[in-house]
Amino acid sequence: xxxxxxxxxxxxxxxxxxxxxxxxxxxxxxxxxxxxxxxxxxxxxxxxxxxxxxxxxxxxxxxxxxxxxxxxxxxxxxxxxxxxxxxxxxxxxxxxxxxxxxxxxxxxxxxxxxxxx
Amino acid sequence: xxxxxxxxxxxxxxxxxxxxxxxxxxxxxxxxxxxxxxxxxxxxxxxxxxxxxxxxxxxxxxxxxxxxxxxxxxxxxxxxxxxxxxxxxxxxxxxxxxxxxxxxxxxxxxxxxxxxxxxxxxxxxxxxxxxxxxxxxxxxxxxxxxxxxxxxxxxxxxxxxxxxxxxxxxxxxxxxxxxxxxxxxxxxxxxxxxxxxxxxxxxxxxxxxxxxxxxxxxxxxxxxxxxxxxxxxxxxxxxxxxxxxxxxxxxxxxxxxxxxxxxxxxxxxxxxxxxxxxxxxxxxxxxxxxxxxxxxxxxxxxxxxxxxxxxxxxxxxxxxxxxxxxxxxxxxxxxxxxxxxxxxxxxxxxxxxxxxxxxxxxxxxxxxxxxxxxxxxxxxxxxxxxxxxxxxxxxxxxxxxxxxxxxxxxxxxxxxxxxxxxxxxxxxxxxxxxxxxxxxxxxxxxxxxxxxxxxxxxxxxxxxxxxxxxxxxxxxxxxxxxxxxxxxxxxxxxxxxxxxxxxxxxxxxxxxxxxxxxxxxxxxxxxxxxxxxxxxxxxxxxxxxxxxxxxxxxxxxxxxxxxxxxxxxxxxxxxxxxxxxxxxxxxxxxxxxxxxxxxxxxxxxxxxxxxxxxxxxxxxxxxxxxxxxxxxxxxxxxxxxxxxxxxxxxxxxxxxxxxxxxxxxxxxxxxxxxxxxxxxxxxxxxxxxxxxxxxxxxxxxxxxxxxxxxxxxxxxxxxxxxxxxxxxxxxxxxxxxxxxxxxxxxxxxxxxxxxxxxxxxxxxxxxxxxxxxxxxxxxxxxxxxxxxxxxxxxxxxxxxxxxxxxxxxxxxxxxxx
Numbered sequence: 001x002x003x004x005x006x007x008x009x010x011x012x013x014x015x016x017x018x019x020x021x022x023x024x025x026x027x028x029x030x031x032x033x034x035x036x037x038x039x040x041x042x043x044x045x046x047x048x049x050x051x052x053x054x055x056x057x058x059x060x061x062x063x064x065x066x067x068x069x070x071x072x073x074x075x076x077x078x079x080x081x082x083x084x085x086x087x088x089x090x091x092x093x094x095x096x097x098x099x100x101x102x103x104x105x106x107x108x109x110x111x112x113x114x115x116x117x
Numbered sequence: 118x119x120x121x122x123x124x125x126x127x128x129x130x131x132x133x134x135x136x137x138x139x140x141x142x143x144x145x146x147x148x149x150x151x152x153x154x155x156x157x158x159x160x161x162x163x164x165x166x167x168x169x170x171x172x173x174x175x176x177x178x179x180x181x182x183x184x185x186x187x188x189x190x191x192x193x194x195x196x197x198x199x200x201x202x203x204x205x206x207x208x209x210x211x212x213x214x215x216x217x218x219x220x221x222x223x224x225x226x227x228x229x230x231x232x233x234x235x236x237x238x239x240x241x242x243x244x245x246x247x248x249x250x251x252x253x254x255x256x257x258x259x260x261x262x263x264x265x266x267x268x269x270x271x272x273x274x275x276x277x278x279x280x281x282x283x284x285x286x287x288x289x290x291x292x293x294x295x296x297x298x299x300x301x302x303x304x305x306x307x308x309x310x311x312x313x314x315x316x317x318x319x320x321x322x323x324x325x326x327x328x329x330x331x332x333x334x335x336x337x338x339x340x341x342x343x344x345x346x347x348x349x350x351x352x353x354x355x356x357x358x359x360x361x362x363x364x365x366x367x368x369x370x371x372x373x374x375x376x377x378x379x380x381x382x383x384x385x386x387x388x389x390x391x392x393x394x395x396x397x398x399x400x401x402x403x404x405x406x407x408x409x410x411x412x413x414x415x416x417x418x419x420x421x422x423x424x425x426x427x428x429x430x431x432x433x434x435x436x437x438x439x440x441x442x443x444x445x446x447x448x449x450x451x452x453x454x455x456x457x458x459x460x461x462x463x464x465x466x467x468x469x470x471x472x473x474x475x476x477x478x479x480x481x482x483x484x485x486x487x488x489x490x491x492x493x494x495x496x497x498x499x500x501x502x503x504x505x506x507x508x509x510x511x512x513x514x515x516x517x518x519x520x521x522x523x524x525x526x527x528x529x530x531x532x533x534x535x536x537x538x539x540x541x542x543x544x545x546x547x548x549x550x551x552x553x554x555x556x557x558x559x560x561x562x563x564x565x566x567x568x569x570x571x572x573x574x575x576x577x578x579x580x581x582x583x584x585x586x587x588x589x590x591x592x593x594x595x596x597x598x599x600x601x602x603x604x605x606x607x608x609x610x611x612x613x614x615x616x617x618x619x620x621x622x623x624x625x626x627x628x629x630x631x632x633x634x635x636x637x638x639x640x641x642x643x644x645x646x647x648x649x650x651x652x653x654x655x656x657x658x659x660x661x662x663x664x665x666x667x668x669x670x671x672x673x674x675x676x677x678x679x680x681x682x683x684x685x686x687x688x689x690x691x692x693x694x695x696x697x698x699x700x701x702x703x704x705x706x707x708x709x710x711x712x713x714x715x716x717x718x719x720x721x722x723x724x725x726x727x728x729x730x731x732x733x734x735x736x737x738x739x740x741x742x743x744x745x746x747x748x749x750x751x752x753x754x755x756x757x758x759x760x761x762x763x764x765x766x767x768x769x770x771x772x773x774x775x776x777x778x779x780x781x782x783x784x785x786x787x788x789x790x791x792x793x794x795x796x797x798x799x800x801x802x803x804x805x806x807x808x809x810x811x812x813x814x815x816x817x818x819x820x821x822x823x824x825x826x827x828x829x830x831x832x833x834x835x836x837x838x839x840x841x842x843x844x845x846x847x848x849x850x851x852x853x854x855x856x857x858x859x860x861x862x863x864x865x866x867x868x869x870x871x872x873x874x875x876x877x878x879x880x881x882x883x884x885x886x887x888x889x890x891x892x893x894x895x896x897x898x899x900x901x902x903x904x905x906x907x908x909x910x911x912x913x914x915x916x917x918x919x920x921x922x923x924x925x926x927x928x929x930x931x932x933x934x
Contacts, residue, residue: 010723010727012723012724012727012731013723013726013727013730016726016727016730016731016734019734020730020734054719081718081719081722081723081726082719100722100723100726101726101729101760102725102726102727102728102729102730102732102733102753102756102757102760103729103733103757104730104733
């Protein structure tokens with residue numbers, strides 16, 4: 001069962017993603033901060049990460065760099081309320097850039113796409 | 118006779134003579150009395166007294182007893198002629214028994230002609246004695262005694278006669294002194310009067326003539342020249358004269374130092390020349406002069422000679438005391454007059470200069486004040502046509518420049534033509550008379566006339582204006598006087614226009630004139646046009662000063678025209694600036710909104726995801742037929758709407774780059790319509806598709822165009838409400854370079870009070886909208902290089918037409934470069 005790590009500081013979002021993705025048949029773990037997620041990277045060893053950019057403490061972009069340093073092949077989907085970061089070179093390292101929406105269809109499609117490989 | 122007797126007689130005679138000498142009568146009468154006395158006392162036949170004239174070469178009979186009165190002033194002896202002449206010459210008493218010695222040539226002549234009846238008077242004369250009248254070394258005259266018998270030379274008699282002659286000498290001397298004193302007195306009186314007259318002379322010319330006249334009165338002469346030094350030519354010119362008219366006519370001005378007057382003026386000293394023809398220093402120029410003697414004195418003002426007074430050929434006055442030639446006395450007299458005259462001349466010419474200057478000034482002031490009034494009036498408008506009209510009015514009205522007609526032509530640089538703009542003036546002589554008399558009755562000031570808001574239509578209809586507007590002259594060296602005015606940038610005053618080769622005859626017949634003046638309208642170095650005037654009705658000649666004034670005016674008019682032009686250019690620029698500023702304010706407003714909106718939007722988006730997401734989850738558990746399902750539908754739809762609004766706001770507030778990719782516009786339309794499917798059904802809106810099959814794929818930002826279509830369709834749905842038709846049409850434009858998408862609804866059209874604002878950001882008629890929809894729509898379309906148009910049919914509906922250029926890789930590349 002593919003394992004997905006959801007990193008988001010919004011509790012409700014974490015809950016929504018967890019339920020929805022579990023229903024899609026994934027194993028889901030959530031983290032509130034990048035620091036917490038960094039620990040889980042080793043202990044949980046996820047197959048895919050959904051990552052918010054604005055986070056308390058270390059932000060999503062810094063975390064993305066750390067992830068890519070350690071596990072180059074691990075897909076990271078940026079999930080953010082801001083589409084400004086699209087222009088940021090740093091996010092190019094991620095696999096996709098998704099603007100958060102109440103309709104999770106796009107997110108689910110992208111997850112499917114990257115877990116197939 | 119014994120000595121005693123002689124002494125007695127002598128004493129009596131001397132007593133008598135002294136009495137005569139001290140008596141009142143004039144010198145002539147006294148000399149007659151002495152002649153009487155001598156003849157009677159010595160029992161002589163004839164006693165005459167001759168006096169030497171001024172030149173001291175002629176003895177003239179002045180008094181006599183025994184000779185008829187007719188001989189007085191007529192009988193003359195040359196010095197040395199006869200014993201009378203000898204007595205004068207050698208200053209010694211002479212006697213003779215030779216009858217011939219008593220005659221002179223003049224006497225013989227007189228006796229043979231006019232006075233022949235007195236011949237026998239001299240018949241029996243057998244002896245004569247002539248006693249010189251001596252004054253020191255010089256001889257004044259001779260007392261001549263003639264006897265018909267042998268003279269008894271008693272001892273002491275000659276000495277006695279000589280002492281009588283001495284007395285006579287004293288009388289003459291005194292008389293001369295008295296004469297000269299009287300003369301001086303009367304001369305001084307005269308000079309004083311002249312001084313007064315000179316100071317009140319009304320003009321320089323009158324003064325100069327007065328000086329000439331007075332000089333001649335003081336010292337009677339055949340002529341008088343008054344010369345003044347002309348500082349410009351450095352020559353002495355005759356400014357007033359009397360006599361020798363023919364000579365004056367031919368006489369060139371003298372240079373300083375040339376001839377008598379020239380020397381006098383140069384040296385500043387008076388000069389007497391007795392016979393100029395023989396004076397070698399003045400020949401040969403003086404050889405043909407019609408006069409011979411000259412007295413010339415300088416006119417000196419403030420130490421500088423300013424001219425000369427010259428008297429020519431002295432005329433002897435009636436009294437024998439006066440002299441026949443110019444003497445020192447005359448020179449002093451004329452110098453006294455000259456010193457007074459010089460001051461008066463200097464003052465008069467200064468005054469005259471001031472007057473001329475004053476007159477010129479007055480004219481200038483008048484001209485300037487007219488110009489001032491005109492320029493003030495012109496400042497009241499920046500309208501070019503009104504200014505042109507004011508210019509021509511100013512040129513034609515009497516209070517202004519007063520020409521009959523005026524035309525204005527402007528240079529068109531593009532076509533290189535002089536183009537008639539306007540003409541002002543009466544159509545014919547009758548109209549001229551009527552208008553001018555009206556104007557003179559109205560008594561309006563120049564400013565009032567200029568500011569009169571005479572309707573421009575009235576002007577446009579006038580015949581002269583039609584002629585003016587019809588003038589067209591190519592600017593080249595061959596097309597006559599108007600082109601010449603432009604090319605040479607100078608005025609022309611043509612009096613005989615029909616004979617003047619410089620003037621185009623067609624122009625003359627068009628204007629129906631035979632003269633004209635043309636001046637360039639200049640603004641700095643640039644020729645803006647030409648001002649053309651004539652005086653066709655009153656035929657007043659156009660003078661040089663008229664032309665000068667016109668030129669001065671034209672310079673001002675040129676500047677006024679230029680400034681009106683600049684003003685209209687300024688207005689345009691200002692308008693543009695205003696628009697730019699409005700746009701700037703708008704974009705600043707947007708930027709501020711953007712920052713705020715972005716902040717708010719992000720805060721809202723996360724909760725919206727939660728609300729919408731969980732609602733969707735719940736919806737799976739309820740179907741839409743259940744009330745809960747319907748409620749959840751509402752939640753989901755509203756969240757979706759909110760998310761769209763957020764996208765609007767964020768999309769607008771950020772200047773995102775277009776993400777161009779090749780797409781099919783029809784696919785985009787269909788893609789969106791699926792999105793609205795449910796809504797169409799619910800509201801019973803019929804959708805008609807008219808999609809052009811021939812539209813190629815082209816480059817556009819799929820997401821943004823999708824956004825545009827969503828916005829427009831959302832608006833249409835809202836306009837329709839329930840039950841209506843929505844028509845969506847796409848087609849290739851006839852130019853094959855662009856496509857159109859038309860969205861037409863049956864929503865009743867856009868109210869007119871709203872129509873002007875619908876593309877403005879933040880303008881909304883809805884309670885729920887952000888007011889950014891259409892503003893954003895237009896922005897996206899314009900970013901694609903297209904445009905959006907509305908066709909509004911009030912009561913029926915509205916059509917939004919999008920036009921997008923068909924961009925390909927090639928022309929995008931071209932655009933980047």
